[in-house]
Amino acid sequence: MNEIRVFCPATIANISCGFDVLGVALDSVGDEMVVRKIPEKGIRITKLEGQDLPKETERNVAGVAGLTLLEASGYDGGFEIEIYKKIKAGSGIGSSAASSSGAVWAMNELLGRPFSKIDLVRFAMEGERLASAVAHADNVAPALYGGFTLVRSYDPLDVVSIPNPPELYATVIHPQIEVKTSDSRSVLRTKITLAQGIKQWGNVGGLIAGLFTNDYDLIGRSLEDHIVEPIRSILIPGFDNVKSEALNAGALGCGISGSGPSIFAFCKGETIAKKVSESMKEVYQDIGIDHDVHVSKINTNGVRAI
Amino acid sequence: MNEIRVFCPATIANISCGFDVLGVALDSVGDEMVVRKIPEKGIRITKLEGQDLPKETERNVAGVAGLTLLEASGYDGGFEIEIYKKIKAGSGIGSSAASSSGAVWAMNELLGRPFSKIDLVRFAMEGERLASAVAHADNVAPALYGGFTLVRSYDPLDVVSIPNPPELYATVIHPQIEVKTSDSRSVLRTKITLAQGIKQWGNVGGLIAGLFTNDYDLIGRSLEDHIVEPIRSILIPGFDNVKSEALNAGALGCGISGSGPSIFAFCKGETIAKKVSESMKEVYQDIGIDHDVHVSKINTNGVRAI
Incomplete structure (x- = not known):
């Protein structure tokens, strides 16, 4: 070959x-x-x-x-x-x-x-x-x-x-604004509280356990970030609205993809994932920011x- | 009844x-x-x-x-x-x-x-x-x-x-010194670095994954604590020796149980767990600190x- x-x-x-x-x-x-x-x-x-x-x-x-x-x-x-x-x-x-x-x-x-x-x-x-x-x-x-x-x-x-549950889908929306990885790094604090850390590693444990046991609810409950998301999301216009609309439309959880500006949501099943993508799009249509949206199975x- | x-x-x-x-x-x-x-x-x-x-x-x-x-x-x-x-x-x-x-x-x-x-x-x-x-x-x-x-x-x-792998055993040694939970809490720092946090939640993820997949090596590699153990272990005489002797004797990993002073090790199989308990005991025999030791299966x- x-x-x-x-x-x-x-x-x-x-x-x-x-x-x-x-x-x-x-x-x-x-x-x-x-x-x-x-x-x-x-x-x-x-x-x-x-x-x-x-x-x-x-x-x-x-x-x-x-x-x-x-x-x-x-x-x-x-x-x-x-x-x-x-x-x-x-x-x-x-x-x-x-x-x-x-x-x-x-x-x-x-x-x-x-x-x-x-x-x-x-x-x-x-x-x-x-x-x-x-x-x-x-x-x-x-x-x-x-x-x-x-x-x-x-x-x-x-x-x-x-591993991941068979019906897990990801919805990703990319608002076409520029957020440089270097900027996105520089806003992070170098210190966190021990209490924040404990919450975070509790959630990592829960997320991994949920992925192993196909427990969609546990996955959803564990998709929390008390450390980075509150800071970085400030760089992404509309983030809070996109997240709350995604959750309202049935997403298990929602967060920043990589260092942004894309926002992802995990969903159970393609139908919900598509509904979530519509709800995310509406936010950027209202603000008037160009965007791409992807609905995807997990690539194994x-x-x-x- | x-x-x-x-x-x-x-x-x-x-x-x-x-x-x-x-x-x-x-x-x-x-x-x-x-x-x-x-x-x-x-x-x-x-x-x-x-x-x-x-x-x-x-x-x-x-x-x-x-x-x-x-x-x-x-x-x-x-x-x-x-x-x-x-x-x-x-x-x-x-x-x-x-x-x-x-x-x-x-x-x-x-x-x-x-x-x-x-x-x-x-x-x-x-x-x-x-x-x-x-x-x-x-x-x-x-x-x-x-x-x-x-x-x-x-x-x-x-x-x-x-869940846990079927052959996982715990060895616990209790050196009979007093470490109050309140003292053990008060030595902890309230802030950690983000880099320490990332290592810690990486290890939590690895430990949970190892427990789900019966991967003893992964469990061992993940039994690291860069945050609490370096500080609290100072309150436990002989800790570093006990840990290195336990690992030399074949323990997967070793750390502080609760807020101490007991020290635990996880082992694959009862034979190694007993060998590890002997090596831990020797450390306290040499220092001259009274101690109890327990070798136990996981109670499910x-x-x-x-």
Whole structure:
């Protein structure tokens, strides 16, 4: 096999109480990439459609992640990459992670799978380092493992797959305003109270337990964030209304996707998820902010060949 | 049925990363109580053997917890309680919780089970309020539910049962020094860094996932506490040695039980648990501190009739 076309899922990171540790892959929104082996060493981005992003290998997240894999592989040749972006950069649903993860997953396939999933996470994290100056794993882990993932630890890197109930759907709305990841980081306080921490890890425990036992109510009760959401949501116009409308329409819970501005809701079943998406849209229609909305099953495979 | 004899298990609370939220019930150490219906209103502690504790109803945790249940029940009569303490008060393995939980569980049986488990937790928490001025649930919840329990939230009270791998054993050593719960509370800092919090809730997620999937290694990796243990362990002579000896002997993880001074270790299988108990004992033999040691399966029932 010299060429492969892959689907690279969008992902929600920072799932409410799971700030910096919990992410999930989506099924109905993602990029496509074509990766092919070439005899020349190195990596070339030969096409980049859908978004205005750098094509130079060293300035492109897929290029940088791919170079890390290439170096580790000892492979003599190189790769050409075509990227068909459907995820908007800066939307908060793992645009850079999709590209980084797709590139390294595809290359690993073409080389006969010399690397494990955790290796691929490490390579893809280098793409994240380029995109946001921090080599975080909370989008690339779900993009590569599929489903929900917990990044238990960075040193050593430890990624845990968490199952999900079959009827769990995600609704994501992207209000088209710019919130830079760096700004979104800088508003955070470096200290929290022990009492806030206890609430947060109680909720993380509840969310994980709910995902294991298909307990939708427990999932909903655990989707609380007393630490980051109250601060970051100030950067997202309409957040409080979107959240309350989503909950009124039957969402289990609702929060900021990644570092925003996208807002996600989890729902039981597609019917409710669609109703929730309508209620979220109405808020931005009323305010007059352009927006995209996605309703998606949980993607339990991660990046896949198509 | 007018009389019941019950076993009231010891419990480990504050399980490493699960400070204030995660507890577990033990099988081989606990109190016994006899509770019988009497026609007179109120509660009388007619016997209290094994520990020097107050017998006056209003000053006894079983009495106070029982009175709370009695009032809620509308029952015309009352109860007599005999308490045979085997858990040492102040040892850090839920001595007061065993008495409170045993009393309310037994009374609920004698009244034909009018109350749910979560009701019983609420009643037993009043005994904890008497014992330590805080109505905490992290010992009474595992004492009543059995196994591992997560107190996800206090407002509203939300207790989640967590399964455990069949070969999981606990080893607990109690060095006979006094560490008051109130002192142990007062050394804690009221603020933590966000980075510490993220590590802690990553570990809570990993521990819960490991318990659900019988992944002993993941359980071991997740038994970390970067927040409370470094501070509280200073109050427990020999703690660092006990911990390193336990891990060397094959324990999955090791930490402070409750607010100390007892130290627990989790192990895979009874053979390792016994070996770990020997290595922990040696530390206190060398220092010359009296100690008790318990090796126990996880108690998956909670309080039970015997």
